[in-house]
Amino acid sequence: MTRRKIIVTGGTGLVGRALVAALSPTYDIRVLSRSAKTPHSIRWDPARGEVDLRELEGAFAVVHLAGENIAALRWTKSKKNRILRSRVDGTRFLVDTLAKLSAKPEVLIASSANGYYGSQRAEMLAETSPPGTGFLSDVCVAWEREAARARDLGVRVVHLRTGLVLSRDGGALPPMLLPFRLGLGGRIGSGKQFVSWIHMADLVRSIQFLLEAPIDGAINAVAPEPVTNNELTRTLATILRRPALLPVPSFALRFALGEMGTTLLLASIRAVPERLLSEGFQFHYPTLEHALRGLLSRGTR
């Protein structure tokens, strides 16, 4: 039987690499990349509007993960502009490209983020919750709006509101570990802010699930048990068997990291995966302790 073709944008990134590795045995995966030169990659340059249409023909699905990395020492004006434009203009270009194909894909799984909800203290945020305010929230709303245009082409569209992805291979976890390993870990700010997280393996499995299940609309790609920063700190300290006595005050974070620090580290987002659970998706790592023990024990991912 011929394997169905899936296009993955951002397939060279943290999530993309794990997804491509997991999907490759089952599907014919093509990575749409500005730079990759592997036999299965297709060159595109969304900022210049360049892509070879023929390479996209016949795809059953598109998973759209591409976008300027949001982690940076400071969000300068030009960094913020790249974060926004790479997502909004990049997604617009992708959907305009899909419109030109003779056969449209069945499904577009388009990345978004739980930053959609803004900072909301301890309120539980399901997919029906309204967007918040602030830069990341505005980016997510505009990003989802562009992806939603694919519905006019008859494509099923999933907006993947991803939480903080926990992986040993990059992203937020490795830099978090270093201060703890040195015995310099501690809560950030009041420690009461909620963090919605997901183990990389569950994120990849949820994308696999959404490729085949007839689900349309927003999906919170987060574990069922978001934690406060205090709980995150305690769990990390327990697993690493190190003290966590040195809190990082909010004012220091604001001073050192500006808007990026307040948005990513002090914001409180308590998102829950209401739709994934009601559709029968089963998490392998529902609790933070289980996820971190899995990631930090030798020989497992």
Ligand SMILES: NC(=O)c1ccc[n+]([C@@H]2O[C@H](COP(=O)([O-])OP(=O)(O)OC[C@H]3O[C@@H](n4cnc5c(N)ncnc54)[C@H](OP(=O)(O)O)[C@@H]3O)[C@@H](O)[C@H]2O)c1
């Ligand atoms: N990691 C997380 O914790 C997390 C949390 C919430 C949401 N998300 C979202 O999930 C998606 C994937 O995350 P990730 O951590 O895998 O991201 P990543 O490692 O930063 O990779 C993103 C990919 O996007 C492409 N890219 C980078 N800058 C670009 C630009 N200016 N214009 C167009 N393409 C660009 C790159 O691919 P090429 O160089 O090959 O073109 C890169 O490999 C992102 O959209 C991210 O916002 C991630």
